[in-house]
Amino acid sequence: MDKDSKDYKEQMQAEHSTPLHTGRGKGEGPLLSIKDLHASINGKEILKGINLTIREGEVHALMGQNGAGKSTLSNVLVGHPAYEVTKGSVTFKGKDLLAMSPEDRAHEGIFLSFQHPVEIPGVSMVNFMRAAVNEQRKYKGQTALTASEFLKLMREKRAIVELDGKLANRSVNEGFSGGEKKRNEIFQMAMLEPTFAILDETDSGLDVDALRIVAEGFNKLRTPQTSAIVITHYQRLLDYLKPDIVHVLLNGRIVKTGGPDLAQEIEQRGFDWIKKEVQTLP
Numbered sequence: 490m491d492k493d494s495k496d497y498k499e500q501m502q503a504e505h506s507t508p509l510h511t512g513r514g515k516g517e518g519p520l521l522s523i524k525d526l527h528a529s530i531n532g533k534e535i536l537k538g539i540n541l542t543i544r545e546g547e548v549h550a551l552m553g554q555n556g557a558g559k560s561t562l563s564n565v566l567v568g569h570p571a572y573e574v575t576k577g578s579v580t581f582k583g584k585d586l587l588a589m590s591p592e593d594r595a596h597e598g599i600f601l602s603f604q605h606p607v608e609i610p611g612v613s614m615v616n617f618m619r620a621a622v623n624e625q626r627k628y629k630g631q632t633a634l635t636a637s638e639f640l641k642l643m644r645e646k647r648a649i650v651e652l653d654g655k656l657a658n659r660s661v662n663e664g665f666s667g668g669e670k671k672r673n674e675i676f677q678m679a680m681l682e683p684t685f686a687i688l689d690e691t692d693s694g695l696d697v698d699a700l701r702i703v704a705e706g707f708n709k710l711r712t713p714q715t716s717a718i719v720i721t722h723y724q725r726l727l728d729y730l731k732p733d734i735v736h737v738l739l740n741g742r743i744v745k746t747g748g749p750d751l752a753q754e755i756e757q758r759g760f761d762w763i764k765k766e767v768q769t770l771p
């Protein structure tokens with residue numbers, strides 16, 4: 490079915506007319522609170538004052554043209570060392586996120602699905618994931634999984650995203666197609682069960698069926714507490730993930746925020762009208 494057709498849109502609306510999770514967005518205080526965040530890379534300021542609050546259970550879509558700073562924001566939130574935060578604050582679950590190591594941010598439940606997943610030759614998926622899962626368990630004061638417990642978990646989670654068992658036996662992302670890498674990102678997310686996920690163009694490079702599997706996989710993994718920032722250029726992913734709030738990032742600032750309608754308007758009209766609105770601001 491053509492995604493622009495009325496039938497497709499009506500079908501999507503009907504499928505999502507009942508909330509997937511009750512209590513969505515009704516968490517106590519904010520889960521993530523970003524205030525006046527400025528960040529640079531190689532001395533060049535990319536983020537120029539981001540303000541963003543995400544509550545428990547909310548899914549926020551982040552849209553904007555290439556180069557706007559979407560991946561930069563993602564990388565800053567997970568603590569990528571190449572980015573320097575020059576101003577502002579970020580609190581996560583009431584803690585100073587910027588003061589935490591990248592490892593502790595992951596242990597606290599932040600997960601980034603990379604726009605360009607890296608290959609790690611010589612490190613098998615099994616060993617990589619086992620180390621990651623057990624590190625996280627240790628942080629939470631839980632005992633390490635035994636080999637058989639771990640393999641059972643792998644099998645369960647692999648099924649959710651229909652990841653081929655053969656891939657799980659290879660080195661991390663080595664020789665994976667673009668679509669397989671993206672599917673593997675969601676598999677990793679499934680294994681780590683984050684409370685806050687950032688999906689950075691996870692839909693790019695996926696065919697329609699893989700997109701559906703990845704999106705449905707995300708929805709299956711989601712709990713009423715799971716929050717996310719979903720970065721995408723396409724309405725199709727948002728049809729599945731149903732964002733509560735949509736933001737437009739332009740030149741390192743959030744210049745427009747709205748409901749799901751805003752994403753639909755962008756799909757139809759592009760970004761130029763938003764740029765013009767920004768230019769005419771006093």
Ligand code: ADP
Pocket residue numbers: 530531533535553554555556557558559560561562
């Ligand atoms: P988006 O994800 O919205 O497309 P990015 O956050 O990737 O945007 O990039 C924002 C800006 O930062 C771009 O102008 C890009 O060229 C610049 N940039 C990103 N990485 C680097 C880097 N390593 N060195 C210099 N500039 C960079």
Ligand code: MG
Pocket residue numbers: 559560561604689
């Ligand atoms: Mg990007």
